[in-house]
Amino acid sequence: MKDKPDESTLIAYHYGELEGEELAKIEAWLKQHPEEEQRLAEWKDARMIFQSLGDKEVIAPPILIGDNHRPFWKEGYVRMSLGIAASLLVVMVAARLMGLNASYSTGEMRIGFGATTPPGTTLSEEQVAGMIRKSLEQNNTMILAAWNEDRKTLEDNIRKNVLANSERIDQLVRNVSTGQQEQIREFVAQLHSDNLSRMQDYLQLSNQNQKEYVETLLVDFSKYLEDQRRQDLQQVSTTLTSIQQNNDQFRKDTEQILTSLINTGRSEGQRSAQ
Amino acid sequence: MMHADDLIARAREGDTVAQGKLMQAWYKRIYNFGYKFFFDHDLAMEVAQKTFIAMHRNISQLQQDSSFRPWLYTIAVNCCREELRRRKNSRAVSLHDLRPVDEEQSQVWEIAVNREDNPERKLRQSELADLLHNCLLQLSEEQREVVVMKEYEGLKFREIADALSISENTVKSRMYYGLEAMKRMLERRKITIETIGYEG
Numbered sequence: 001m002k003d004k005p006d007e008s009t010l011i012a013y014h015y016g017e018l019e020g021e022e023l024a025k026i027e028a029w030l031k032q033h034p035e036e037e038q039r040l041a042e043w044k045d046a047r048m049i050f051q052s053l054g055d056k057e058v059i060a061p062p063i064l065i066g067d068n069h070r071p072f073w074k075e076g077y078v079r080m081s082l083g084i085a086a087s088l089l090v091v092m093v094a095a096r097l098m099g100l101n102a103s104y105s106t107g108e109m110r111i112g113f114g115a116t117t118p119p120g121t122t123l124s125e126e127q128v129a130g131m132i133r134k135s136l137e138q139n140n141t142m143i144l145a146a147w148n149e150d151r152k153t154l155e156d157n158i159r160k161n162v163l164a165n166s167e168r169i170d171q172l173v174r175n176v177s178t179g180q181q182e183q184i185r186e187f188v189a190q191l192h193s194d195n196l197s198r199m200q201d202y203l204q205l206s207n208q209n210q211k212e213y214v215e216t217l218l219v220d221f222s223k224y225l226e227d228q229r230r231q232d233l234q235q236v237s238t239t240l241t242s243i244q245q246n247n248d249q250f251r252k253d254t255e256q257i258l259t260s261l262i263n264t265g266r267s268e269g270q271r272s273a274q
Numbered sequence: 275m276m277h278a279d280d281l282i283a284r285a286r287e288g289d290t291v292a293q294g295k296l297m298q299a300w301y302k303r304i305y306n307f308g309y310k311f312f313f314d315h316d317l318a319m320e321v322a323q324k325t326f327i328a329m330h331r332n333i334s335q336l337q338q339d340s341s342f343r344p345w346l347y348t349i350a351v352n353c354c355r356e357e358l359r360r361r362k363n364s365r366a367v368s369l370h371d372l373r374p375v376d377e378e379q380s381q382v383w384e385i386a387v388n389r390e391d392n393p394e395r396k397l398r399q400s401e402l403a404d405l406l407h408n409c410l411l412q413l414s415e416e417q418r419e420v421v422v423m424k425e426y427e428g429l430k431f432r433e434i435a436d437a438l439s440i441s442e443n444t445v446k447s448r449m450y451y452g453l454e455a456m457k458r459m460l461e462r463r464k465i466t467i468e469t470i471g472y473e474g
Contacts, residue, residue: 008446011453015424017431045467046457050425052399052470053406056309060301061323 004036005029014040282339293333297326303427304350310422311354313407317361324353344437347429351419351437358415402470409459417452420445 012018030037103110284292308321328349423429435442
């Protein structure tokens, strides 16, 4: 085999589903291509790792499978027909028990319960209209009377409530006003006493602080004067010492000069004597 | 004890006892197929139940006894796809997704637990199993179907092709790219046979 086998052939070989000539061909090709053989070995390793994913144990549920051959009375159409018949029977029995009557005569359909009335006993259209009119008038009169009475009661109640409420509100306003005045008076008195107390504290504190400050200032000033005096004395002493040294030096210089002059005079006298 | 072929033949003829025995024999396989596909116990149970209800209703239409296995997986795959569609259309979250990674207490009655296992080893295996399941979930649905059928259910390529109603070459191609993807995922996570201490 010169050409590379396709993926289907490779995978079939890998899973051992290749036979005969094709198997021999791919084996020969793999011998010439060790890198492909290595790839198949890697597949094998991967498959071994995935094979470690074993089966989960599970218990099959108990089975309850019924007989396939159902009796004819369990067939759908039979059950539906029986259902309709049973419903009709229930309706008929109920109608009989409630005394339902249905009749049709001279273009008139009548459905009713209990005994039927003969056709001649019915009221005329005018009689019915008169009854309805009369009933409406009575109703209107009753409603108007009831409405007037209700309105009067309502107005009385409202008036009474308004009066009672306004008295209550006045009383409340008075109470609130009195209470507020007392509160303001107490508040102002409290404010006044607080301010007085704070001012006293402040003045006391301020006086004490000032005293301490002046004392500190006086002490510092006396220290300063003492230092100044000490420094002046040192300077005077230093100046006197310097004058003394200069005088000494001057005296020594003068003595040397005099000695030198005396010696010079003496030697000149000897020379002239010789 | 009935032979498997006899069992299928009798089930096809409407023998409910044979159908029940078939269900008992295949329930674990179909549950595990669903579990590896979804990594979700509830969905796997749902898939298994729906698969066997469909089997009971339609087994009389099975043409040959020998094609029972791919036929059953066809039903299971269709149930899985239906569940996937339902999940995509629904915003509901399975309680299984909210469970902690460790052992599910609620399933103790269903899942046998080997009490003699070393706890540390058990934990390591559990973590590895979660990791591998997540790798499987990262495959495309088409690749996952083929990979689970081939790797865990041991179907031949011809049977997978029959079950999915696609060509054998398409199955092999999906397996090829699925396997490559799995290998890359393991490499990225630095998981090798040595690191997991594979004991054969």
